[in-house]
Amino acid sequence: MFNQESETQSLIDITNQFKNYFLSDTSESIDAYKKTIAEVSDAIAKQIQSQTQPYIGKSPAELNKLIQSINLLPQEGKSISEVLKQTEQLIIESNISVYHPHCLAHLHCPTFIASLAAEMILSAFNQSMDSWDQAPAATMIEQALCDELCRFYGFDSHADATFTGGGTMSNFMGLLLARDHYSDKQYNWNIQQKGLPPESGKFRIICAENAHFTVAQSASILGLGQQAIVKIKDQTLAESEQALEQTILELKEEGLIPIAYVTTAGTTDFGSLGNIENLSHTCQKYGIWLHVDAAFGGALMFSNKHKHKLEGIEKADSVTIDFHKLFYQPISCGVFIVKNKKSFDYIKLHADYLNPESNASLGILDLVYKSIQTTRRFDALKPFIALQHIGLANFEKMIDYTISLAEEVSAIIDSDNSFELAYQTPINAVVFRFMPDKETDPITIDYINNTIKTNLLLSGKAIIGQTYFKNKAYLKFTLLNPMTQVSEVVTLLQEIKEMGNTLLLNYPSAN
Numbered sequence: 001m002f003n004q005e006s007e008t009q010s011l012i013d014i015t016n017q018f019k020n021y022f023l024s025d026t027s028e029s030i031d032a033y034k035k036t037i038a039e040v041s042d043a044i045a046k047q048i049q050s051q052t053q054p055y056i057g058k059s060p061a062e063l064n065k066l067i068q069s070i071n072l073l074p075q076e077g078k079s080i081s082e083v084l085k086q087t088e089q090l091i092i093e094s095n096i097s098v099y100h101p102h103c104l105a106h107l108h109c110p111t112f113i114a115s116l117a118a119e120m121i122l123s124a125f126n127q128s129m130d131s132w133d134q135a136p137a138a139t140m141i142e143q144a145l146c147d148e149l150c151r152f153y154g155f156d157s158h159a160d161a162t163f164t165g166g167g168t169m170s171n172f173m174g175l176l177l178a179r180d181h182y183s184d185k186q187y188n189w190n191i192q193q194k195g196l197p198p199e200s201g202k203f204r205i206i207c208a209e210n211a212h213f214t215v216a217q218s219a220s221i222l223g224l225g226q227q228a229i230v231k232i233k234d235q236t237l238a239e240s241e242q243a244l245e246q247t248i249l250e251l252k253e254e255g256l257i258p259i260a261y262v263t264t265a266g267t268t269d270f271g272s273l274g275n276i277e278n279l280s281h282t283c284q285k286y287g288i289w290l291h292v293d294a295a296f297g298g299a300l301m302f303s304n305k306h307k308h309k310l311e312g313i314e315k316a317d318s319v320t321i322d323f324h325k326l327f328y329q330p331i332s333c334g335v336f337i338v339k340n341k342k343s344f345d346y347i348k349l350h351a352d353y354l355n356p357e358s359n360a361s362l363g364i365l366d367l368v369y370k371s372i373q374t375t376r377r378f379d380a381l382k383p384f385i386a387l388q389h390i391g392l393a394n395f396e397k398m399i400d401y402t403i404s405l406a407e408e409v410s411a412i413i414d415s416d417n418s419f420e421l422a423y424q425t426p427i428n429a430v431v432f433r434f435m436p437d438k439e440t441d442p443i444t445i446d447y448i449n450n451t452i453k454t455n456l457l458l459s460g461k462a463i464i465g466q467t468y469f470k471n472k473a474y475l476k477f478t479l480l481n482p483m484t485q486v487s488e489v490v491t492l493l494q495e496i497k498e499m500g501n502t503l504l505l506n507y508p509s510a511n
Contacts, residue, residue, distance in 0.1 A: 036084070053462075054100035066089075104462065105478065106478060107326075128374075146160065146335070163334065166322050167214065174291035175219065176372075177346055178205070178289035179203065181343060182203070192347070204251050206261045207262040212268060244282050258286065259288055265297035269467045270431055271428055273310075292320065294310065296427070298320075298321035299321075329386065333383065348369045402479055406430050419493075431474050432475055434449055434496060446472065449473040453466040456499075464496075465478060
C-alpha cells in the first residue's frame with residue numbers, strides 16, 4: 001500500500017542530502033562552500049609559493065600512469081577533501097606556472113588577482129549571457145563595456161562588440177561576416193537562408209604568410225575551403241599595401257573574387273604588425289572587408305607610447321582582441337568588434353524562449369543575437385573588475401615595461417656571438433637561436449635548438465617557445481610577465497648557451 005507520508009519524507013531526506021553538493025542558502029551549504037574554497041585557495045597558494053621551476057618535470061608517461069590509477073567514473077563518491085587532495089597531487093603539483101619568470105613559450109599570461117576573484121563570482125552565480133532574464137546586470141555590464149571598448153578603439157556609435165572565447169572564435173566571426181556581407185551586397189544573396197552562392201567557389205581571403213592558422217581554419221569551416229586562402233609571402237614580415245593591391249589585381253585577372261583581407265596586429269611568433277592605416281585604404285579602394293587580428297597587439301591601444309602601432313584600426317570592418325594575453329585575464333576572454341552593428345544581422349536568429357520581440361519594447365536586452373554561441377559565460381566581469389582595480393595608468397606601465405624588457409633582451413642576444421637574433425621585435429616576442437659559429441652545418445644547429453627547447457621543458461627548468469624562420473629552427477621568448485626582471489632572463493640565456501655548447505660537443509654521438 002502506498003504511504004504518501006513516508007514517500008514524502010524519503011524525498012525530503014534525499015533533497016537534504018543533495019544540499020551538501022550545491023551552493024544554496026542553507027547554513028550547511030554555505031559552510032561547505034567556504035571550507036572547500038579555503039582548501040583550494042590554500043593548496044594553490046602553497047604550490048605557487050614553493051614552486052621554484054615553471055614545471056615540476058613529470059614526463060608524459062609518469063602523468064599517464066597517475067591518471068590511469070584513478071577511477072574516473074566512480075559509483076560512489078568521496079569526501080571533497082579527499083578528492084581535492086588527489087587533485088592537488090595530479091593537477092596542482094603538475095601545473096605549468098604562468099607566474100614563473102622562466103615560463104616564456106606562449107601568449108600565456110599571469111593573471112590579475114582581481115580577475116581570479118571575478119572568476120569565483122561568475123562561476124558561483126553561473127549566469128548565461130544569451131538572455132537578459134538569465135543575467136540582467138551582467139548583460140548591461142557587458143554591453144556597457146563593449147560600447148566603451150568600441151569608443152576606446154576609435155569606432156563611432158554605429159559599432160558594436162561581443163565577448164568571445166578568444167581569437168579563434170573572433171577570427172571565425174570576422175570571416176563569417178565578411179563572407180555574408182559580400183554575398184549580400186554583391187549578389188543580394190542571403191547565405192543564412194539560402195546557403196552558399198554559386199560564386200562562392202571563387203571567393204578568396206588574402207592574408208600575410210605569417211597570419212594565424214585560424215584564418216585558414218575558418219575558411220574551411222565556412223565552406224570556402226583552404227583553397228580560398230591566398231597568402232602573401234614576405235621575408236621581412238611586413239604587410240605591404242602594394243603587395244596587397246597587386247594580389248587583388250592578379251586574383252581578379254584570374255576570374256577569382258577577393259572578399260577580405262586579414263592583417264595581424266601582433267603575430268604569434270614575431271609580434272609583427274601590419275600598417276593598418278595603409279592597408280585599410282587598399283581594402284576600401286577595392287571594396288573588400290578588412291579584418292584586424294589584434295588578439296596579441298590589441299592591448300597596445302592602452303599605451304600612449306605604443307598605440308600608434310594600431311593607427312587606422314578604427315577603419316577595420318572587424319577586430320579581434322584577446323583579454324587572456326596582454327590584458328592578464330584568465331582563459332578564456334576575448335572581444336570581437338564590428339564597425340557596423342548591423343553586420344550582426346547576418347547571424348541573428350529568433351527563439352521565442354530566449355529573445356521574444358516584446359523584450360525590446362520593454363528595454364530588455366538579449367545578447368544572443370550577436371553571438372554564434374547560445375550559452376556563454378559572463379567573461380566581461382573579469383576585465384571589468386580588474387581594470388577598475390588596476391587602473392589604466394598602472395596597466396599602461398605594465399605594457400610599456402614588458403615591451404622595454406623585450407627590447408633589452410633582444411639587445412643582449414644581438415650582442416652575444418653565441419646567439420643569432422631573427423627579428424627586431426616591435427612588441428613582446430623575442431625570436432633567436434643558439435649559433436656558436438657560422439661553420440656549423442644548418443642541420444646540427446636546428447637539432448641543437450630543438451633539443452634545447454625539449455630538454456628545458458622535460459627538466460621543468462624553463463618553458464620556452466620554438467618556431468621556424470626562413471626554414472631554420474629558432475627559439476622564442478614571449479615576455480608578457482611584468483614581474484619578470486631582465487637578470488632572470490639573462491640567467492636563462494646563460495643556461496641555454498651552456499646547454500647548446502654541451503649538445504654541440506656531443507652531437508656526433510647523439511646521432
